[in-house]
Structures are given as C-alpha cells and as structure tokens.
Amino acid sequence: MIERIEAFRRRRPRLRDEIVTLAHGAGGKSSAALVDAVFVEAFHNELGDGAVLTTPSGERLAFSTDSFVVQPLRFPGGSIGHLAVHGTVNDLACSGAVPQWLSAAFVLEEGFGVAELKEIVADMASAAAAAGVRIVTGDTKVVPRGAADGLFVTTSGVGVIPAGRRFPAVRPGDRLILSGTMGDHGMAVMLARGDLAIEADIASDTAPVHGVVEALLAAAPGTRWLRDPTRGGVGTVANELAQDTGLGVVLDEQSLPVRPVVNGACEMLGIDPLYVANEGKFLAVVAPEEADAALAAMRSHPLGADSVVIGEITAQPASTVVLRTAFGGTRIVDMLVGDPLPRIC
Amino acid sequence: MIERIEAFRRRRPRLRDEIVTLAHGAGGKSSAALVDAVFVEAFHNELGDGAVLTTPSGERLAFSTDSFVVQPLRFPGGSIGHLAVHGTVNDLACSGAVPQWLSAAFVLEEGFGVAELKEIVADMASAAAAAGVRIVTGDTKVVPRGAADGLFVTTSGVGVIPAGRRFPAVRPGDRLILSGTMGDHGMAVMLARGDLAIEADIASDTAPVHGVVEALLAAAPGTRWLRDPTRGGVGTVANELAQDTGLGVVLDEQSLPVRPVVNGACEMLGIDPLYVANEGKFLAVVAPEEADAALAAMRSHPLGADSVVIGEITAQPASTVVLRTAFGGTRIVDMLVGDPLPRIC
Structure with missing residues (x-):
C-alpha cells in the first residue's frame, strides 16, 4: 500500500504569488515557496x-x-x-x-x-x-x-554546542518521540482572541525545552534529530523531517497526544491538531535500541512527563509523511497550504 | 569658563511618560529614560x-x-x-x-x-x-x-574579537576622530520622503566600517573607544562617551565635517547636523601620540578618506560635551529631547 503512495511524493512548491499573503507566514507550503524563491536564491540557504x-x-x-x-x-x-x-x-x-x-x-x-x-x-x-x-x-x-x-x-x-556532540543520520527503523501534548499553544491564543465564542480552559504550553533535551541526550547519545513544532505544528515539522532526510515518516494516529479540551476546540473549528502550534514541546528521532531509555529520561523531567513515541522512520514512501489510522488505514499528511491560525507566535 | 559649565552636568533623565512616543525611539534623552526605566530594571543592563x-x-x-x-x-x-x-x-x-x-x-x-x-x-x-x-x-x-x-x-x-584585543580606558588628552562627514544618511532619508519640498543631491553614506576600523587598529593599537553615530548623530554619541567615561568631550566646531549640501538642507529644516544620523561612519578615541598614525591609516581607506580630528577628551567638565565655537566661545551639546527625524533607520 505504502509503496503506491510514493507516487504522491511532494516536491517543494513554487512561488506563484505576486504579493505576500498571511499563508506565507504560516510555516506551511506557502512559507516554503516564499523561502525558496526569495531567501534561498539570495542567501544560498533556507535561513x-x-x-x-x-x-x-x-x-x-x-x-x-x-x-x-x-x-x-x-x-x-x-x-x-x-x-x-x-x-x-x-x-x-x-x-x-x-x-x-x-x-x-x-x-x-x-x-x-x-x-x-x-x-x-x-x-x-x-x-x-x-x-x-x-x-x-x-x-x-x-x-x-x-x-x-x-x-x-x-x-x-x-x-x-558541547564538544563532541554530533547527530548521526536518521535511518529507517528510528523512532519519533514527541515530548508532550500537541496544539496547546495555538489553541490557547486562538481562544484568547475572544472572537470564536468558544470557552475552554486551554493554556499555552510555552516553556523552555532545553532541560528535557539535555536529559534525552544524556540517556540516548545516538539521538539523530530534534525540532520544536511551532508554526504549522507536528504535521509540518514531520514533513520537514521527511524532506530533509528523503525518508518516510509514519505517524501512529492512536498515539498522538492531544488534551481532550484542545481536541474538542479543534473539532469545533475544523482544524486538525496535527497542524496546531506548540511552544514548549519538541520532536526527537532516536535510535530504536535507545528509544526506551530516551522515553524514560524525557518523562523524568517535569516538562517532558507526557512524552510518547508517535511514529517511526521508514525507507518508503520517500520524503513523505503518512498517518496510520486507528482502523489500520493510511493517509498522507501534507504540509498546510493556507493559514488557519494567523499570528499565533 | 568650562569649570562653571560643570554645574549643568547632566544626569540620566527619568521616565515620566505613560505611553511610548516617537521621541523614545530617537536615541536621545527620552530613549535613555525608556531604557533605564524598562530594560535596565528588568535585564540589569542597558542593552x-x-x-x-x-x-x-x-x-x-x-x-x-x-x-x-x-x-x-x-x-x-x-x-x-x-x-x-x-x-x-x-x-x-x-x-x-x-x-x-x-x-x-x-x-x-x-x-x-x-x-x-x-x-x-x-x-x-x-x-x-x-x-x-x-x-x-x-x-x-x-x-x-x-x-x-x-x-x-x-x-x-x-x-x-581577535585574541589580545583590548581597549584601554579613555583619558584626558585623548583625541576624537570622526571617519567622515556628518548627517548624510539622515538627510538623504528625510529628503527622500518628498514631503519637505527640498531638492538636494544628498545620498546616504550607508557602508560597512569594519575595514576602516581594522586599518585604524593596526596603526593605532592603543585606540580606546569606537562607536558609530547612527540615531541621534555625533552629538548623541559624544554624550554617551562623556557619560560612560565621566570625562569631558570638547568638540571643535570648525573641524566638524559636513557636506555643504547637507549643511544647507539642515539649515532649511532648522536641524543641527550634529544630531543627524550616519550609517557608514564611526567615532574613535585614540591616544594623542597615535593620533597622526590613526588619521593617516583611516584616510588611506576609501571609506575613511575624509577622517578628521574633531575634538579631544578633557578632565572637566565631567560627563559633559562642549562645543568650542569658531569665535572661541563654548556651549554645551546636550542629548536630543525630541525626535526631529523619525524612522530614519
């Protein structure tokens, strides 16, 4: 099944716009197109x-x-x-x-x-x-x-950067860990604007993650990759991981951690929490043999107590993120195109 | 004479405003008051x-x-x-x-x-x-x-910062060198706005100064202090020098370099070029015995060709900038209070 999905493999989108739109600031496809067209061309890097x-x-x-x-x-x-x-x-x-x-x-x-x-x-x-x-x-x-x-x-x-610290290349079989629940920050800001007429007890998760990162790296020195899912959320960052490595990222829908109140607000707004920003979480790719130690170390830190393995790295489908649903099906997790949540950071 | 002026010695102004005004961004007295009240208090430094x-x-x-x-x-x-x-x-x-x-x-x-x-x-x-x-x-x-x-x-x-590079303390008798003409950038931006109905051929001096700085430091390793006069111009930066060192700064009016066209535009606007920004110049305090070598080195660089000694450091009046006029009189050069040139950088 997954092999067939490869046909859908994403390429970097091209900038077709003549003016800047809110979507260019959302961290998704439009942002990538703007960065490619403007910054990569001039500065020779993606900034x-x-x-x-x-x-x-x-x-x-x-x-x-x-x-x-x-x-x-x-x-x-x-x-x-x-x-x-x-x-x-x-x-x-x-x-x-x-x-x-x-x-x-x-x-x-x-x-x-x-x-x-x-x-x-x-x-x-x-x-x-x-x-x-x-x-x-x-x-x-x-x-x-x-x-x-x-x-x-x-x-x-x-x-x-401490002497000797290097991140080995990401490989198929590696595990993807998220340091806590998704979407808390983005939803807290959306509701705080007060124009949605939704009342829910949601607080931003804004916090420094370097303590949890150091705990992880001490327990799992073979850690391959770290990224904080801010604008565009876990879905966007997982796509960056897939594109940067050329590998597949398979997310397990049932293990994705979302607070019920955040999930409820997302459902009312028709927004997938996979794309909603955090400001106090990170994603880590760890070696399979170090996954248990990594998880234990992260959970021992107050800001990583809800850490969980949310997926794994696969050789196929190349450069693509796939969600394995609760019913055993799969669907592609694309980058966001528009910006459902402007100015949340 | 100069001793009497000491009675006017400036203290750091206190913030009395309840809202931010354009003057708080001008680099003068109001900026200093805002920085003191807001940033020094919270971050324990002046940023x-x-x-x-x-x-x-x-x-x-x-x-x-x-x-x-x-x-x-x-x-x-x-x-x-x-x-x-x-x-x-x-x-x-x-x-x-x-x-x-x-x-x-x-x-x-x-x-x-x-x-x-x-x-x-x-x-x-x-x-x-x-x-x-x-x-x-x-x-x-x-x-x-x-x-x-x-x-x-x-x-x-x-x-x-190259190993071993240190700036000795500023001392009375040191010379103050400016690397070129004053006010070109600020006046170029003001006229470019087009709402002043003044036409004059003034271009910004925006340029990198590090080449001239390295030429200076090679020729005058005893150089004490460097600063680029952007917002608030030479007048403001000279005041920062006086306040930081507790010493007097005596500027020689006749030696202050201003292009005639910049001077003319300043006169029409009633603005003293001493307070108009540069973006490609710097002020240097050098030891008196190295002043000739410093000046020669700076002038040998295309971006320092108009370098000139504009004043010297004195023990009195403490923490104060004084202008020695063409007629032999003196007047205090204070920090700006308002903002005659908003949004020039």
Whole structure:
C-alpha cells in the first residue's frame, strides 16, 4: 500500500504569488515557496531555525532568530515576552546547543503603554532567568500610530554546542518521540482572541525545552534529530523531517497526544491538531535500541512527563509523511497550504 | 569658563511618560529614560549596541542586534536591505570584532510585493558579500494589512574579537576622530520622503566600517573607544562617551565635517547636523601620540578618506560635551529631547 503512495511524493512548491499573503507566514507550503524563491536564491540557504557557527578555535555555536507578532500579547499561560525567550531558547536547544545569550529588539507603536511594556519585559526577564540565559544586547525602535500593531519583538540567541556532540543520520527503523501534548499553544491564543465564542480552559504550553533535551541526550547519545513544532505544528515539522532526510515518516494516529479540551476546540473549528502550534514541546528521532531509555529520561523531567513515541522512520514512501489510522488505514499528511491560525507566535 | 559649565552636568533623565512616543525611539534623552526605566530594571543592563560574549574556551565574540523601520524603504544611496546589514556589521566592528555571521528576521505586511521583497533581500545579499559576512539564519512573519507598515527587518550579528584585543580606558588628552562627514544618511532619508519640498543631491553614506576600523587598529593599537553615530548623530554619541567615561568631550566646531549640501538642507529644516544620523561612519578615541598614525591609516581607506580630528577628551567638565565655537566661545551639546527625524533607520 505504502509503496503506491510514493507516487504522491511532494516536491517543494513554487512561488506563484505576486504579493505576500498571511499563508506565507504560516510555516506551511506557502512559507516554503516564499523561502525558496526569495531567501534561498539570495542567501544560498533556507535561513532555517538555527545555524551552526564554528569559531576560529574550532568551538561550535548555535545561532538563531525569531520575530514574534502574536495577538493578543497576553494569553492563558503566558505572553509575547515568554514566547520571545522560549522560542529562541528552544531553537538553540534543538540545534544541540546549551542556550546562553539572547538579544531582544523591539518595534513599538507610538502610544503603546509603558506599563504594559514593563510587564512584557518583566516576563522576558523571568523567562530568561528560569531558562538560565542572559539577555545581553538589544534595540528599541518606535513607529508612528498605525504603522505597527502595538509591539513586535525579535529575539536572537547564541548557544554553545558541547564538544563532541554530533547527530548521526536518521535511518529507517528510528523512532519519533514527541515530548508532550500537541496544539496547546495555538489553541490557547486562538481562544484568547475572544472572537470564536468558544470557552475552554486551554493554556499555552510555552516553556523552555532545553532541560528535557539535555536529559534525552544524556540517556540516548545516538539521538539523530530534534525540532520544536511551532508554526504549522507536528504535521509540518514531520514533513520537514521527511524532506530533509528523503525518508518516510509514519505517524501512529492512536498515539498522538492531544488534551481532550484542545481536541474538542479543534473539532469545533475544523482544524486538525496535527497542524496546531506548540511552544514548549519538541520532536526527537532516536535510535530504536535507545528509544526506551530516551522515553524514560524525557518523562523524568517535569516538562517532558507526557512524552510518547508517535511514529517511526521508514525507507518508503520517500520524503513523505503518512498517518496510520486507528482502523489500520493510511493517509498522507501534507504540509498546510493556507493559514488557519494567523499570528499565533 | 568650562569649570562653571560643570554645574549643568547632566544626569540620566527619568521616565515620566505613560505611553511610548516617537521621541523614545530617537536615541536621545527620552530613549535613555525608556531604557533605564524598562530594560535596565528588568535585564540589569542597558542593552547597548553590542555585547561581548566569552565562550567556555575563552574565545571572545561580539553579539549585536538592530531593528530597521526606515521609511521610505529605498532612498538615494541604498535601501533598508543595505542598512540592515551595515547597521549590524558596524555595531560589531565598533565592539572590536571582525563581523562574521548575521541573522535576518522579517515582519511583512500582507500585500507587500514579492518583487520588492526580492530586491531588498538582494540588497542584503550584496551588502553581506561586500562586507565579508554570511547571513546564516532567519525568520519570516506575516501580519494582516494595517498591522505593520510594509516591512521591518531585524538583523543580529556575531563577530570574533581577535585574541589580545583590548581597549584601554579613555583619558584626558585623548583625541576624537570622526571617519567622515556628518548627517548624510539622515538627510538623504528625510529628503527622500518628498514631503519637505527640498531638492538636494544628498545620498546616504550607508557602508560597512569594519575595514576602516581594522586599518585604524593596526596603526593605532592603543585606540580606546569606537562607536558609530547612527540615531541621534555625533552629538548623541559624544554624550554617551562623556557619560560612560565621566570625562569631558570638547568638540571643535570648525573641524566638524559636513557636506555643504547637507549643511544647507539642515539649515532649511532648522536641524543641527550634529544630531543627524550616519550609517557608514564611526567615532574613535585614540591616544594623542597615535593620533597622526590613526588619521593617516583611516584616510588611506576609501571609506575613511575624509577622517578628521574633531575634538579631544578633557578632565572637566565631567560627563559633559562642549562645543568650542569658531569665535572661541563654548556651549554645551546636550542629548536630543525630541525626535526631529523619525524612522530614519
């Protein structure tokens, strides 16, 4: 069966648009098309979630950046300040680095409240302290009323990759582990906007994952690959994994962890939780013989207590993500085309 | 005379505003008040133009970030793409580092033209190539129409500080050198807006300064201090120097280099060119015995050909900048209070 699916193998989409649309910021197919057409062409790289720098003395550092434009600025479980720290900390952690230093650049709209700014900055300071990183440099720009929507924050980060840490290539038979439930952040932000008339007790999972990552790498040094499923969710990140490796990723529908309240909200909105963002989870590909140790180590950390094996790597169908349903069938999990959840980070 | 001026010694201003105003982004007194009230309190540092990181093996790196919100996006001499690369390259250079790696994070307004985005990104690529730096990581966010003004770019950068490079303390008697004419960038952007009904042939000086900096440091290894006069211009940066060192900075009015056409435009607008931004110049404090060698080295570089000694460091008046006028009088050069030139970078 699965062999036949290979015919559907995805190619990187081409940019056909003449103007930027919200879908270009969603992390899915349109984003990939924009990145290919604009950035790969100019910079000769995809500007992915973290680069590895090698210093003259041979030390390896991870370097990453993200802009945050979430609306509303504050939501159950956190604020744009927490997100801005956790997002960059998590990108560095998923590059195999110990996050150390952050920068913070603010674009403020004239008229933004100083008291609200102080609260957001205090959230950044406490998130940084809890994650063991220092915010060491920054910038502030102000634009006239109407030229921005309140406040945007861009954080960049530098982390140190411990000597000798390497990620072996992903192979068929490897296991895919998710460090907790899917979609909590995206749904929390959607409901916080208040225009959906859905009331549900959903909080963002925004949190730093580097502690869980270090626990995993200590227990499973053969770990192959790490990525945090933010925009576009687990479905998008699994597709990036399939495309980057040329291998198949088979997800087991029954093992995908979703809180019932998140699942219910997704059903009411007609959104698959596979595509809804987290901000405090990561996906790891581990060697089959280290899967038990990896899972035990992740579960022993408070932020990885709900870790679970959600799938495995296969040789076929190449470069494709397949969902094995509860009834034994399979369906392809494609990248998102539109953006059902704009401005959730 | 000068001793009496000491009574006017500036203290750091206090934030009295309840909302953010354009003046908070101008780099002057209001900016300093906002930084003190919001960032110093939360992060325990001023988030200045570049931090020095020390890696576990003792290597020293510079790390810097800046957001760019200039309007219009394209102006005589360059675009927001050039600025975004040069701004961060120059901050790293003024931290004593050889700039190496950049990140680029874009906030795009829905509807922004893909062709225009490609041009701006091409400008970034060519500016990076010319400066010898690589753009290695990035991010793209899209916000709905009206939630941003076209495009904002935030670059961050990492550079390597050569082993053994240290800046000795600034001392009375040291000379202050400016690497070229003042105010070209700010005036070029102001006139490019077209709402001033002034036509003048003024181009931005946007350029990478690290080549001139390296020429200077090779010829004058006792160099004490470097800073690029962007927002707020030479007047603001000289005040930062005075405040950081507790010393006096005496500027010689007759030696301040301004192109006649820039000077004319400033006069028509009633703006002192001392406060108008550059994007391809720097100020250096050098030892008196190395001043001639420093000046010769800077002038030998195409981007430092107009370098000139513009003043010197004095013990008194403490923490104050004084202008010695052509008639032998003196007046205090204060930090800007408002923002005569919003969104010029």
